[in-house]
Amino acid sequence: MLASDDKQSLKRTPLYDLHVSLGGKMVPFAGYDMPVQYPAGVLKEHLQTRNAAGLFDVSHMGQIALRPKSGKVEDAARALERLVPQDIVAIAPGRQRYAQFTNEDGGILDDLMVANFGDHLFLVVNAACKVEDEAHLRANLSDACIIDSLADRALIALQGPKAEAALGKLCAEAPSMKFMDAGPHTVAGIKCFVSRSGYTGEDGFEISVAASDAERLAKTLLENPDVRPIGLGARDSLRLEAGLCLYGHDIDTETSPVEAALEWSVQKSRRTGGARAGGFPGAEKILAHFDHGASRRRVGLLAQGRAPVREGALLFADSAGGEPIGKVTSGGFGPSLNAPVAMGYVPAASSALETKLFAEVRGQFLPLTVAAMPFVKNTYKR
C-alpha cells in the first residue's frame, strides 16, 4: 500500500466527522479519507441524485485564487492563457469555464474549472494534482499573479433536479443563476462562492465555504428531505453516464484535448487563425490535431450484454481478438441507463457512431457499439 493510502497519513476534509456520523464507508482517495458510499449504497445514491438531490463532499479538490498584481482581472486571465488552451479573457465576471492545463507534448496535466470573480480568478482543480498544479502556477504566473491557495475552504456539490429548490430556500439568488454562473453568495447566512455547475450531468451547484462553516452548511442542506449524502462511488457512475472525463483515467499527460474529444472546450480564439491562437504548452501539437485530426479518439461505448466492461479492458475490431486497437479508460454499470457504460480510446477510423467493437473480458470478446455521449441526457439550466 502506498504511504499516501496509509490510514494514519490520510487527510480529512472538514466534513469527515459528518460522513462518519452518517454511516459513510471511508476509503482512501487522492490522499484523503473519503466516503465511497453511505448505507443507502451506490445504486440508490446514484438514482437519488438523478431523481431528487445529492450532496457531495468535494473538499479534497484544490481551490486556488489567482489575484492579478496589476489589480486588473484581465491580466490574470491573460497570464493563465499561457498554461491552458481556453479563452480565459472572454470569461465574463460572474461566469465559469472548463479548462485544461496542457504540457509541452500536448497532453493534459489536469482539468479544472476557472471562474471570473471580478477582481480575481477562482480555480478548482483535481485533488490528486493540486500540489503540482499550484507549483505549476507559481513557476509560470508569479510575474503577473499572486497564487493564493484556499486550503481553508471546503467544497460541497449539490446536484440533481431538486437542487435548485433546496438551495433556493437558503439562497434567494440561486434559482436565477444559469449554468456556469459563479460568484459570491450568502447561503443560510454563510458567505460562500456558489457556481451553477457540477460533474454529474445534472443541474446543480458547487458551494465553496470556509472550512469552519462547512459542517453547519452541509447539515442545513441535509435537513431538506429531498437532499441525501452521496459518496464517491455514485459520483463516478454519475459522471461516467454523463460522458465526463476522470483525470488520470480518461485524460492524462498522454492524451491531447482533441484526442479526448474535448474540442468543444477550446474556443476559436485560441485555435489556428484565432485572435490569440496558440501560446499555451503543446500548442503546436494540439493545433495540428485540430487542423489535421488526431489518430485516435475518446468514444462512448455501450455493451450489448449485461456484463460491465471496466477500465483496462482491451478493445478489438474482430470478435476473434487479434491485435488490440484500443483500451477502455472508464467503465462500469450505469444505474440510470440500467446497462453497462464505458468510454475508451480507439483509432479515428473506428470512432464513428455505431462502429462495432469487441472488449476482452475474462477471455471472452464482448460486443460493444461506439455510442454518443452523454449516455444520459444532461439537465443543465442554460
Place this chain on the structure above:
Amino acid sequence: MTTTLYTTDHEWLAIDGDVATVGITDYAQSQLGDVVFVELPKVGRSLKKAEAAAVVESVKAASDVYAPVTGEVLETNDALAAEPALVNSDAQTKAWFFKIKIADKSELGGLMDEAAYKAHTA
C-alpha cells in the same frame, strides 16, 4: 438433511449427499454493495478447489467467486441473470450460484461451520 459450511472467501455451501449448492454469504454481499451482474460457470465444467468459478459485479467492481471444492458443475441459477439484485436481497437462499458434485469429501474438512464463520467475520 443439509449441512451448511463456509469458506474464508465468504462462500457458503449447502451439502446434501455429494452435491453442494454454492453461493456467497450475506456478509459478502453487504461488502460488495449493489450487485448488477453475475457470471456463472458452464454446466458440466470441472472445477478445481480455489479456482475462479463465477464473477459477481457491483456498480463499482468485479469480484471472483472461487470453487470451494473440486467437482463438476451440475446446475446454475438462471434467476441471477435476470435479477442480479437477488444476491443482495437473498444471498443465502434464492441467490445460490451453482451446484457442484463433490469429487472428494475430505476437502470439506477445511471449511467452517456457522459459528466459526461468524467468528471469522466478527
